[in-house]
Amino acid sequence: MNKKKRFNQIAKDIKDIKIQGARNIAKAALEAYSLFPSEKTKKKLLSLRVTEPMMENVLDMAEKGKPLSEINKHFTEAQEKINKKVLKLIKNKDVIFTHCHSTNVVNALIYAKNKGKKFEVYNTETRPLFQGRQTARELRKAGIKVTMFVDSALGVALSKEQGTKKVTKVFLGADALLKKGIINKIGSEVIARIAKQEKIPVYIIADSWKFTKKKVPLENRKLNEVWGNVPKGVKVKNPSFEFVKEKYLERVVTEE
Ligand code: RUB
Numbered sequence: 624m625n626k627k628k629r630f631n632q633i634a635k636d637i638k639d640i641k642i643q644g645a646r647n648i649a650k651a652a653l654e655a656y657s658l659f660p661s662e663k664t665k666k667k668l669l670s671l672r673v674t675e676p677m678m679e680n681v682l683d684m685a686e687k688g689k690p691l692s693e694i695n696k697h698f699t700e701a702q703e704k705i706n707k708k709v710l711k712l713i714k715n716k717d718v719i720f721t722h723c724h725s726t727n728v729v730n731a732l733i734y735a736k737n738k739g740k741k742f743e744v745y746n747t748e749t750r751p752l753f754q755g756r757q758t759a760r761e762l763r764k765a766g767i768k769v770t771m772f773v774d775s776a777l778g779v780a781l782s783k784e785q786g787t788k789k790v791t792k793v794f795l796g797a798d799a800l801l802k803k804g805i806i807n808k809i810g811s812e813v814i815a816r817i818a819k820q821e822k823i824p825v826y827i828i829a830d831s832w833k834f835t836k837k838k839v840p841l842e843n844r845k846l847n848e849v850w851g852n853v854p855k856g857v858k859v860k861n862p863s864f865e866f867v868k869e870k871y872l873e874r875v876v877t878e879e
Contacts (some may be wrong), residue, residue: 630664632657633651633654634668635682636654637652638671638672640798643693644725645725645798645799645829645830646756646830646831647697648672649675649698650698651679652671652682653685653691653694655668655681655792656682656685659704660830662752663681664761672842673841674840674841674863675798676834676835676837677799677833679835679837680692680832680835681832689697691696693700697828700878701784701813701830701831702727702731705727705730706731706734706735707733707879709731709743709794709826709868710740711874712826712876713735713742714740714741714742715740715741716741716745717740717792718743718744718745718788718791719742719743719744719790719791719793720790720792720823721746721793721809722752722755722810722811723747723754723755723758723796723810724749724799725796725828725829727796728758728795728821729758729761729793730764731769732744732765732767733765736812737805743768743788744762744767744768745769745772745787746759746769746772746774747774747814748773750773750774750807751848751849755771759771766774770787774810775806777810777814778817778818781812781817781823782817783795785804790818791823792824792826793815793824793825793826794826795811795815795826795867796808797827797829797833797875799833800827800829800835801866803868804867804868804869804871805827805855805866806841807865808863808867809863811865812867812868813872815871816871818871819870819871824873825871827875827876828876831878831879835871839853841866843860843861843862844862844863845861
């Protein structure tokens with residue numbers, strides 16, 4: 624594939640969520656930027672997903688001349704450190720609730736499983752694009768017991784009702800780490816709020832390069848992801864992310 628085609632393919636895959644999650648987006652954007660490093664390509668890449676400070680942080684570093692290999696090494700090393708911290712958090716018999724698809728979360732859970740921890744996972748399907756299915760598939764492939772719920776059943780999943788087990792911990796990823804909270808997939812705020820009410824600790828599992836002091840816009844996505852053939856006059860909203868206040872969070876687990 625020539626360079627231009629590769630750049631356009633990466634940009635399209637980020638836009639269409641074929642490449643998803645803050646870490647994968649940042650990595651892919653870095654590859655695309657390295658093909659055509661310029662202010663213009665940086666702007667274009669940042670415009671694809673506006674709620675992604677990690678992508679911006681990484682492109683800033685590349686722009687200032689940090690070698691690609693060093694940036695990529697960070698992703699691996701940070702994940703390894705996060706895995707070790709998460710391992711200590713997980714107890715045998717834990718029922719861990721998660722949402723959407725986070726590479727930082729999934730990798731840490733698989734690491735814990737491979738280290739012999741015995742736990743199971745509840746997760747939500749994450750409409751409209753069903754990233755929860757990817758989480759369920761990857762965890763299952765690693766031999767972890769997974770139960771997936773429709774999004775609107777998250778109250779049931781978190782409240783030990785209708786035959787569900789008591790959730791002992793919530794693990795969420797993050798797109799942005801901010802001074803007073805975090806931003807993650809839509810649904811995360813209500814999950815964190817219910818968890819607080821149910822006295823279930825919420826842990827954010829995230830690479831520290833997601834931190835920003837800037838104001839982060841919240842992405843709204845295309846309406847046809849929700850309903851392809853909307854009757855005239857019906858409005859549809861498709862917000863992709865939301866802010867979760869720190870008061871709902873037990874801890875942010877980063878590599879630092
Ligand atoms: C993905 C999402 C993830 C974070 C962290 O949303 O909200 O929890 O991006 O992911 P989307 P990671 O599917 O819209 O990109 O741990 O992979 O960086």
